[in-house]
Amino acid sequence: MSSASLAASEKGAAVRIDLLFLGLALASTSILIALVLLDHQPASAALILGGFGLGIAFLKAEFSYTASWRRFLTRGEAGGLLGGLIVIAICALAVVPVAALSPKFGGAIAPLGPSLIIGAFVFGVGMQLANGCGSGTLYTVGGGSGRMLVTLLFFVIGSVLGSLSLPAFLALGGVDPVLAPDYLGPWGGLAVTLASIVVAAALIIAVARRRGATFIPSRSYLVGGIVIGLLCVVVFAAGGHPWSVTFAYTVWGAKAAAALGFDLSQFAFWQWPGPKHALAESVLSDTSSLTDFGVLFGAVAAAAATKPFAAAPWPPMKSLLAAGIGGLLMGWGARLGFGCNIGAFVGGVASGSLHGWIWFLAALPGCLVGIRLRPLFGLSRE
Amino acid sequence: MRSVYVVVVLLGVAAILVDHLSSPSSDRAVSPEDFAGACAPCGAPCPSKK
Numbered sequence: 318m319s320s321a322s323l324a325a326s327e328k329g330a331a332v333r334i335d336l337l338f339l340g341l342a343l344a345s346t347s348i349l350i351a352l353v354l355l356d357h358q359p360a361s362a363a364l365i366l367g368g369f370g371l372g373i374a375f376l377k378a379e380f381s382y383t384a385s386w387r388r389f390l391t392r393g394e395a396g397g398l399l400g401g402l403i404v405i406a407i408c409a410l411a412v413v414p415v416a417a418l419s420p421k422f423g424g425a426i427a428p429l430g431p432s433l434i435i436g437a438f439v440f441g442v443g444m445q446l447a448n449g450c451g452s453g454t455l456y457t458v459g460g461g462s463g464r465m466l467v468t469l470l471f472f473v474i475g476s477v478l479g480s481l482s483l484p485a486f487l488a489l490g491g492v493d494p495v496l497a498p499d500y501l502g503p504w505g506g507l508a509v510t511l512a513s514i515v516v517a518a519a520l521i522i523a524v525a526r527r528r529g530a531t532f533i534p535s536r537s538y539l540v541g542g543i544v545i546g547l548l549c550v551v552v553f554a555a556g557g558h559p560w561s562v563t564f565a566y567t568v569w570g571a572k573a574a575a576a577l578g579f580d581l582s583q584f585a586f587w588q589w590p591g592p593k594h595a596l597a598e599s600v601l602s603d604t605s606s607l608t609d610f611g612v613l614f615g616a617v618a619a620a621a622a623t624k625p626f627a628a629a630p631w632p633p634m635k636s637l638l639a640a641g642i643g644g645l646l647m648g649w650g651a652r653l654g655f656g657c658n659i660g661a662f663v664g665g666v667a668s669g670s671l672h673g674w675i676w677f678l679a680a681l682p683g684c685l686v687g688i689r690l691r692p693l694f695g696l697s698r699e
Numbered sequence: 700m701r702s703v704y705v706v707v708v709l710l711g712v713a714a715i716l717v718d719h720l721s722s723p724s725s726d727r728a729v730s731p732e733d734f735a736g737a738c739a740p741c742g743a744p745c746p747s748k749k
Contacts, residue, residue: 337705338704341705341708341709345708345712348712348716349715352716352719353728356724358724358726358727358728360727360728361727361728364728423732423733425732425740426732426738426739427738427739427740427743428738428739428743428745428746430746461700461704463700463703463704466703466704466707480741483741483743487743487744487746490746491746492746492747493738493745493746493747494738494739494745556728556730557730557733558730558732558733558740561730561740564730564731564740564741567741572718586741586743589731589734589737589742589743589744590731590734590735590736590737590742591729591730591731591732591733591734591737591741591742592731592741592742594725594729594731594734595731597722597723598722598723598724598725599718599719599722599723599724600715600718600719600722601715601719601724601728602722602724602725602728602729603728603729603730604728604729604730605730605740607728610715617708626701626704627700627701627703627704628700628701629700630700631700652741655739655740655741655743656739656740656741660740661740664740
């Protein structure tokens, strides 16, 4: 028997621990940590553990960028959106000055151009169809959602297709990254970054007020935002760059393709030094993969510690179709848009990079389109 | 769905193990941004470098 009722809460509701999946999550995490420690890489172990904490925090707080953006767009409710800005503000306090002052660290930067805007827009459509974004896909897969397993599979496929498309879209033109600390120094850059977050929060609150909706973050978004923000700082300290999610998917897909006999190394994207190195080296040498593994197993552990894991039935086929299409669009969009809501929006804004805000402004209308398409797949617009 | 998850987790961990044991490892984990000329988290070059 894999599930055992081990204790009862004060209110009398039984807390059931799924020993099989809790054991699988802890054993898998331990194996990965042992492997990187055998290679004398304590920072890699810290990335796995940081991701593990993020998986727990996202799942327990039910911290959803997708749902909170949808609630804002459909009802004007801004609490979730503001919870997301708390994450960015906390992360920025460390990232902007440290990345500017220490050559061992760097921010999340990206060029500005058509590729960024198109990618973010398509990602926005996909996240509403899939019902999860980059981080959301990870922690809901870890939480036991079979539907999101489908999303993850197609996210990986889409991101590989995106890697093949990106050079052509970059050829459309663009300008180099615009980074606040480059112009204003570490502390001036931090001040401008925090000010931009305050201005965005004020605008979001104004919209919520005009629509007669609430804008106070719930307790879970407030506490979750603070904890996730602090863990983002841990990941930054261990990895040297802000947390990113989707590059790992591209590497996993490319390695799977190689195993199936498709050699991607001839394509332009895979000849750039970073991707080339990631494709050739162990997946445990990639910071994005290490954190993602941690998030997945952290969420599995958190879910299995409280109830029977993955006990829900499979959703209807139309819902699975939306999950697949959404995953495909997010994967492709994430590569063209230089990341997801974590790597591009959270990481970008927290680095003082203009591309983070442009990504956000392009992804929002994409979300509107995605919300309009949801009923076609039997999904609510709410 | 539980059985699917068991298979996915076991296959996933096995794939990581095989990949790790059959591939070289860096002195430390890296991001594509760590490489010279990288202008994005995926390692894309800057427009000005073209």
